[in-house]
Amino acid sequence: xxxxxxxxxxxxxxxxxxxxxxxxxxxxxxxxxxxxxxxxxxxxxxxxxxxxxxxxxxxxxxxxxxxxxxxxxxxxxxxxxxxxxxxxxxxxxxxxxxxxxxxxxxxxxxxxxxxxxxxxxxxxxxxxx
Amino acid sequence: xxxxxxxxxxxxxxxxxxxxxxxxxxxxxxxxxxxxxxxxxxxxxxxxxxxxxxxxxxxxxxxxxxxxxxxxxxxxxxxxxxxxxxxxxxxxxxxxxxxxxxxxxxxxxxxxxxxxxxxxxxxxxxxxxxxxxxxxxxxxx
Numbered sequence: 001x002x003x004x005x006x007x008x009x010x011x012x013x014x015x016x017x018x019x020x021x022x023x024x025x026x027x028x029x030x031x032x033x034x035x036x037x038x039x040x041x042x043x044x045x046x047x048x049x050x051x052x053x054x055x056x057x058x059x060x061x062x063x064x065x066x067x068x069x070x071x072x073x074x075x076x077x078x079x080x081x082x083x084x085x086x087x088x089x090x091x092x093x094x095x096x097x098x099x100x101x102x103x104x105x106x107x108x109x110x111x112x113x114x115x116x117x118x119x120x121x122x123x124x125x126x127x128x129x
Numbered sequence: 130x131x132x133x134x135x136x137x138x139x140x141x142x143x144x145x146x147x148x149x150x151x152x153x154x155x156x157x158x159x160x161x162x163x164x165x166x167x168x169x170x171x172x173x174x175x176x177x178x179x180x181x182x183x184x185x186x187x188x189x190x191x192x193x194x195x196x197x198x199x200x201x202x203x204x205x206x207x208x209x210x211x212x213x214x215x216x217x218x219x220x221x222x223x224x225x226x227x228x229x230x231x232x233x234x235x236x237x238x239x240x241x242x243x244x245x246x247x248x249x250x251x252x253x254x255x256x257x258x259x260x261x262x263x264x265x266x267x268x269x270x
Binding site: 019021022023052054055056058059082083086087090091092 | 156157159160163177178181182184185188189192195234235237238239241242
């Protein structure tokens with residue numbers, strides 16, 4: 001399992017690759033929750049490279065979604081694979097998540113509207129301290 | 130009405146199609162068992178969706194058993210392939226086993242993906258989960 005994060009002005013894309021099972025679940029939980037910890041975060045979880053996910057992994061996605069929303073943010077899934085779609089259907093949680101095919105699709109569905117500067121500014125603030 | 134055809138219970142050359150896999154009862158080895166599951170399911174011409182269902186179901190069953198397995202022991206998986214169905218029995222050594230919680234999220238996923246699931250907890254030092262999946266069986270949505 002590997003989780004890489006790429007931040008755009010409007011969305012943070014977390015690309016998950018490999019197997020998410022009980023062997024890799026803890027690393028997945030820690031890395032993902034660190035990303036959704038920021039208030040107002042806009043997270044896209046790219047699942048196109050997931051080769052396997054178990055119910056525990058899906059539970060972590062549910063928890064991350066709740067954390068993002070409770071912080072005033074949002075969380076969408078990107079391009080789930082066959083394995084992911086079967087898990088979402090079997091668990092009855094398919095309807096909980098909004099799914100986009102790609103970044104452009106997510107931008108159309110949920111545009112970024114704000115007068116505040118993009119999240120990038122937080123980094124400048126840190127360097128000023 | 131169509132005529133009933135006899136279900137094929139024997140593989141090529143009259144050999145019973147049973148494959149046994151023995152692995153350390155440790156989560157690091159689950160990916161190996163998932164790969165074996167997919168390979169065997171493909172032998173029975175299961176669809177891609179059915180193969181994924183089996184892969185997830187076998188993994189969930191093992192994940193439940195591993196929480197009770199005695200460290201340092203093995204997990205055994207026995208796959209029995211008939212014409213239309215795969216039966217997978219996974220077993221670990223335990224010290225006093227407790228049945229899986231039926232309202233558990235993982236158990237719900239497991240039962241949704243397999244056609245039949247049984248937990249065998251009649252022995253205090255062994256615990257097994259047996260699941261069956263038929264080819265082309267209708268699955269609840």
